[in-house]
Structure formats: structure tokens, C-alpha cells
Amino acid sequence: xxxxxxxxxxxxxxxxxxxxxxxxxxxxxxxxxxxxxxxxxxxxxxxxxxxxxxxxxxxxxxxxxxxxxxxxxxxxxxxxxxx
Amino acid sequence: xxxxxxxxxxxxxxxxxxxxxxxxxxxxxxxxxxxxxxxxxxxxxxxxxxxxxxxxxxxxxxxxxxxxxxxxxxxxxxxxxxxxxxxxxxxxxxxxxxxxxxxxxxxxxxxxxxxxxxxxxxxxxxxxxxxxxxxxxxxxxxxxxxxxxxxxxxxxxxxxxxxxxxxxxxxxxxxxxxxxxxxxx
Numbered sequence: 059x060x061x062x063x064x065x066x067x068x069x070x071x072x073x074x075x076x077x078x079x080x081x082x083x084x085x086x087x088x089x090x091x092x093x094x095x096x097x098x099x100x101x102x103x104x105x106x107x108x109x110x111x112x113x114x115x116x117x118x119x120x121x122x123x124x125x126x127x128x129x130x131x132x133x134x135x136x137x138x139x140x141x
Numbered sequence: 142x143x144x145x146x147x148x149x150x151x152x153x154x155x156x157x158x159x160x161x162x163x164x165x166x167x168x169x170x171x172x173x174x175x176x177x178x179x180x181x182x183x184x185x186x187x188x189x190x191x192x193x194x195x196x197x198x199x200x201x202x203x204x205x206x207x208x209x210x211x212x213x214x215x216x217x218x219x220x221x222x223x224x225x226x227x228x229x230x231x232x233x234x235x236x237x238x239x240x241x242x243x244x245x246x247x248x249x250x251x252x253x254x255x256x257x258x259x260x261x262x263x264x265x266x267x268x269x270x271x272x273x274x275x276x277x278x279x280x281x282x283x284x285x286x287x288x289x290x291x292x293x294x295x296x297x298x299x300x301x302x303x304x305x306x307x308x309x310x311x312x313x314x315x316x317x318x319x320x321x322x323x324x325x326x
Contacts, residue, residue: 069195093185099211134290
């Protein structure tokens with residue numbers, strides 16, 4: 059009987075305003091068959107530091123975060139202010 | 142058509158035609174373990190409903206179309222570049238309703254005067270929403286506002302006049318709260 063743990067980014071979403079949401083699934087396998095799974099979610103906003111992020115997520119962020127997207131996002135956040 | 146169940150390979154029907162099983166359908170079906178919907182594999186543990194790992198959103202207002210629980214990482218997006226401790230927090234999503242819980246999110250010692258802003262929410266908010274919580278900063282109560290269309294939260298000192306909480310207020314202090322907000326699906 060062998061137990062193994064795998065971590066996989068199983069979902070990446072890019073929202074209209076450039077926020078990248080991704081989900082990492084941690085799966086516990088017993089003799090190759092999944093017996094448990096947990097999720098961890100991360101959100102990345104345009105121009106955020108990507109140090110330590112998974113390579114495939116970084117690639118998507120770099121593609122999505124054009125100068126125009128970053129500027130539009132920052133304008134949205136500024137406009138969002140209540141005070 | 143006949144069906145043979147011998148315990149070796151479950152119950153298999155041909156793919157090419159609609160199948161029926163004789164007898165009246167159950168008016169009040171009862172399940173002893175889990176059921177999977179939307180093509181989801183039913184969980185092998187416990188009893189309940191298993192939803193697909195990726196939501197299949199329904200436009201019907203009376204349809205529960207998603208359930209997910211997990212963790213997320215709270216980050217400092219105030220611009221101060223602070224490193225919090227206990228950044229792994231929990232969330233539960235039921236339909237379009239997301240509830241996050243923050244337990245003992247701790248600020249470092251800091252004199253930074255930037256307004257507190259937390260990032261990293263697991264889902265974007267579809268509208269401005271708010272909630273309350275406590276910090277051990279001067280035994281104070283703080284209000285939380287989740288912003289529309291983003292994954293950020295701002296903190297406000299309670300009661301009125303609701304000034305923004307600054308990082309120096311939270312220096313060497315912790316935050317506890319639960320906040321429910323709406324996401325788009």
C-alpha cells in the first residue's frame with residue numbers, strides 16, 4: 059500500500075479586468091487511486107509581483123497583463139474607493 | 142430487455158437507446174452515501190451531494206449549482222509590502238455566495254501609515270459588500286468592505302466616522318472576521 063500526494067493547478071481563470079484566479083488541488087492517492095482532495099485558491103491582480111507563482115500561471119499573467127489592462131485595473135480600483 | 146446483476150461489474154446498459162426500468166419511480170428517493178451531479182464523481186467519503194470540480198453555472202434562480210470549500214492566502218496590497226503571519230485562511234462557496242473566514246491574521250511591527258488593504262480573495266466580488274470583525278488593536282472593532290469587481294478588502298475603524306484603518310493601527314496585532322459576499326456565478 060503506497061500513499062502519494064500530488065499538487066496540480068487544476069483551474070485558471072482570467073476575469074474581464076485582468077485578475078487571474080487559480081486553484082491548486084492537492085490530491086492524496088492510495089495505490090494510484092484518489093482518496094482525498096483539498097483546494098487552495100490564489101488571486102493575482104494586474105502588475106502584482108509573481109515571485110513564487112507556478113510557471114503556467116506566470117505565463118498567463120504575462121500574456122493577460124498588457125499595459126492597457128494594468129492601467130484599466132488601477133483606474134477601477136481607484137474609482138472603487140468608498141473613502 | 143433483461144438485466145442481470147451478479148455483483149461483478151455493476152449495471153450496464155447499451156449506449157444506443159433510452160432505457161427504462163420497470164416499476165414506478167421512487168417518489169421520495171433515499172441515498173445512504175453520496176450522489177454526484179453534473180457528471181461529478183460521487184465522493185467516496187461521507188454522505189451528501191458532490192458537484193463538479195468546475196462549476197456548471199445555471200441561470201435558474203432556484204438551482205444550487207456549486208459547492209466548494211478550501212483555503213486561500215491573504216496578502217498585503219496596501220503598498221507597504223508587509224509580511225503577515227497566518228496567511229492561509231478558509232473559504233466556502235455555495236452557489237454564488239462566498240464566505241471567507243480570517244483567524245488570527247497577524248501584522249508585523251510596523252509604523253507604516255498606508256491604509257490597510259488585503260488581497261487574495263478566492264473569488265472576485267460582484268458588488269460592494271461589507272461585514273464586521275474584531276482586531277486586538279486597542280480592543281477595537283473594525284469593519285470590512287469588499288470592493289466591486291476585484292479581490293480586495295478594506296478595513297475601517299468603527300464606529301463613526303469610519304476612518305480607514307492604517308497598518309500602524311494593526312502593528313503587532315491580529316484580525317479575526319467572517320465575511321460573506323456575492324460573486325458573479
